[in-house]
Amino acid sequence: MALAGGGKLGQKVSVGYCKLCNEYKKLVKAHIIPQSFHLSTFDNGEMPRIKGDKYNNKRSSTGIYDYMLCSDCESIFSPWDDYAYDFLTSPIPQDAIIGCDNISYAYQVNNFNYEKLKLFFLSFLWRASVTQHPCFNNIQLGKYEKILRKMILTKDADFSNEFTIIISKLLSTVSGYMFPVREKIKGINFYRFWIGEFQFLIKVDQRSCPKVFLDCELSDARPLLILLNDFNTSGMKKIMIETLKKANKNIVGS
Numbered sequence: 001m002a003l004a005g006g007g008k009l010g011q012k013v014s015v016g017y018c019k020l021c022n023e024y025k026k027l028v029k030a031h032i033i034p035q036s037f038h039l040s041t042f043d044n045g046e047m048p049r050i051k052g053d054k055y056n057n058k059r060s061s062t063g064i065y066d067y068m069l070c071s072d073c074e075s076i077f078s079p080w081d082d083y084a085y086d087f088l089t090s091p092i093p094q095d096a097i098i099g100c101d102n103i104s105y106a107y108q109v110n111n112f113n114y115e116k117l118k119l120f121f122l123s124f125l126w127r128a129s130v131t132q133h134p135c136f137n138n139i140q141l142g143k144y145e146k147i148l149r150k151m152i153l154t155k156d157a158d159f160s161n162e163f164t165i166i167i168s169k170l171l172s173t174v175s176g177y178m179f180p181v182r183e184k185i186k187g188i189n190f191y192r193f194w195i196g197e198f199q200f201l202i203k204v205d206q207r208s209c210p211k212v213f214l215d216c217e218l219s220d221a222r223p224l225l226i227l228l229n230d231f232n233t234s235g236m237k238k239i240m241i242e243t244l245k246k247a248n249k250n251i252v253g254s
Helices: 035-040 070-086 113-131 143-154 238-252
Strands: 016-019 024-031 050-051 065-070 097-100 102-109 163-170 178-184 187-195 197-204 226-231
Touching: 024 070, 035 070, 070 113, 097 226, 102 163, 113 143, 113 163, 113 197
Parallel strands: 050 178, 163 226
Antiparallel strands: 016 024, 024 065, 097 102, 102 226, 163 197, 178 187, 187 197
């Protein structure tokens, strides 16, 4: 399988066409999953496991990357990646938790950088869509890939309303990460990502987000609600298992 510039999978490619600027340049090692998130999923000092592809349940010390960007374009993502990592891994203030009867449902964040956070998620999805790494073969964005590219280049988080982000955090510790699958929720197209204790739903659809998510979608008009789920009792474990089955089926059938 060729990487950007014509090399084979796993082979360093020194020059080629950058996927973002489309210029013929020296290409650099670009992580699809930001390296800080990869390192944060280490479990008791062990390397995180990769789940959901043909390397299922193997451990990786370096994460997943591709030679698909020039250094100038790769640097565009760094401020968004760094901000999202610091934001998502910050301790949850006890007074921010929303719940009742000793059950926590979500926590509220009043102050956050909406543009950096949204551009992180959108650039993450775009990177996963343009890489030729087989772990992400099931991401097929079609016309939305060009829209995302324009949003990244212009740094405009609100250029298009086709993309909505829902964030949830697992109360139980889960290490490693699982590759995304496309699924429909209330008939609307989403991609579901898992990284460590976080799950991200990204709507890729021109239709409105399902009403069930309206209060917790990422927006600059209100505080952000991050859903809290117990991995073993909330049904999230079942969802992850089904997601893993879909991912493996997609890889086998590709």
